[in-house]
Amino acid sequence: MIAVLPARSDVVGGDTVRALVAAEIRRALRSPLLWAGLAGSLAIVWWFDSDGAFTDPGAYGEHYAAWEFPVGPLAFVAFLVANGAALRDRPPPAADLLASTPARGWERTVGLLAGALVPTLMGLAVFGVQDTAVLAHGTAVLGDGPWVSTFEPALLELLGGPLAVACSWVAGIAVARLVRSRTVGAVLGFLGWALFSFDFYTFLYAPFGLFALSRSAVVAADLGSDPSPAQLAAHQAVGRPGDLVPGYLGLDRDLPSYALHLVFVVGVASLLAALALARSGRDRRTRPVGAVGLALVLLGLGGQVLTLDTDLGWLDPL
């Protein structure tokens, strides 16, 4: 396919795109579903805080690994709201009406993508509240019994949740541009949310941790059921065998790896945005968005593999 950059006289001006962006942001701000998602996420923050999930040493030590868990409800509704907004033109008369206006589908999609700003800021608020709640108790706790470390949440850790929400919003638009069905969109959104929320433990480890759209800065290494003292001492903290994990876990807060995870998430969001734009009409400006996305995905993945301070034994089968 040859992408075409429309001549200046063929497309609406930047001021129209900016007006569309503003209109979509205002519309997102008025979405009751998004505010309900925000309330759901804040409720989890409150639950974790009142339960001492991040701050009480002992049985809850590994919960630090679930730092981004509260993002679930907000990310889910962000997907649904974006999907519904992108399917505004689904019935043929609506599609005809919108198609007969000067702004093309491409510009409309740019406006929709910019609407991500609203849930992203909501996500930032959620993690700001969580951060404040943890700091009010002093520090966050990682590990069990004699193998406990304490941390002040890093500024970087405020960003993971909001970026996951932004990615979810963009995914909602991309799915709408691929499958023009609200039902399919809702089912896919639910499955994605359930996967990352209820199965978050899977994404604690490599290799799945590398591909997670939402994970904490904690990386874990399986130490087996009878680790040596040297193995136990090699990690910032250790989790005891529990219901979910049969062996000991070596736990480390690895901020460089986490930063690269965030690069990966931005890359995925950019790739999804490029996909949504490509499905909205031909425009050469789509290509750089996709190229940047691909570069960030590769950088994020490759960088995590190189910087992960953990056992790379999972690579052996490869």
Add this chain to the structure above:
Amino acid sequence: MTHPVVLTGLGKRYRGTTALHDVTLDLPAGVTGLLGPNGAGKTTLLRIVATALSPSSGEVRVGGHDPADPSGRLAIRRRLGYLPQESTVFGGFTAFAFVDYVAVLKEMTDRAARHAEVRRVLDEVGLGDRAHQRIRALSGGMRRRVGLAQALLGRPELLVLDEPTVGLDPEQRLRFREVLAGLSPDTCVLLSTHLTEDVAALCPRVVVMDRGSVRFQGPTAGLAALAEGRVWDADAADPGATVSWRTPEGRARNVGSPPPGADLVPAGPEHGYLLLTSAASSAERVS
């Protein structure tokens, strides 16, 4: 002088079905009614003029611009107001928010001026006091008027209206006629309808379509003239009539070839329309 809308040899096929066949039309400024039964190709024709659909063959020129060319298409869309057939969409928007959204798509970027224009068109269709109600909470007629309001944004030079009076009560239809009467005489309006009384009241020109082809184009009076001397009343339906129906007075009104000495009555556009479309039906049945 070039007419605002010129269609030459227009054809449209959908998966083996011919929706339009060799349609050639010159539409001048003013209101042109587009009459035809269901499946006549009216909506397909309007969608093509509104640049929402590409023809399979033939040429379209709107204001001298070719919609197949991107810059021509943009130029047409900048001068166009379009009301599609159904208005049951965008239910989650308020009337104001929906019209405002379309105004943004129509490049009205100055917020204050845009809002003033949105209020103007909503007032014009009599919905100023319902501006902040959700569209899904409005009646069918009100939704139709919201659709009409967005089509009127920016005082377009070309207004394409697909069955705008469906769902409107008599008072609203009168209001609609006032709105059209208030448009600039330079505005080209193409209005599709099933209702011949709308055409008689609004349209100096009329196009009759049936089965994808144009059966008649010309002054509305010319459509009535087609049936002059071919409409008569009788005590019973005449077997020689193409169409017959019972009048409120209890007599049978017949349209077709009258017998000698028939009680002729004045013909209107609806009689000409019935003659054209029922003749086509008869011809098809015979063949």
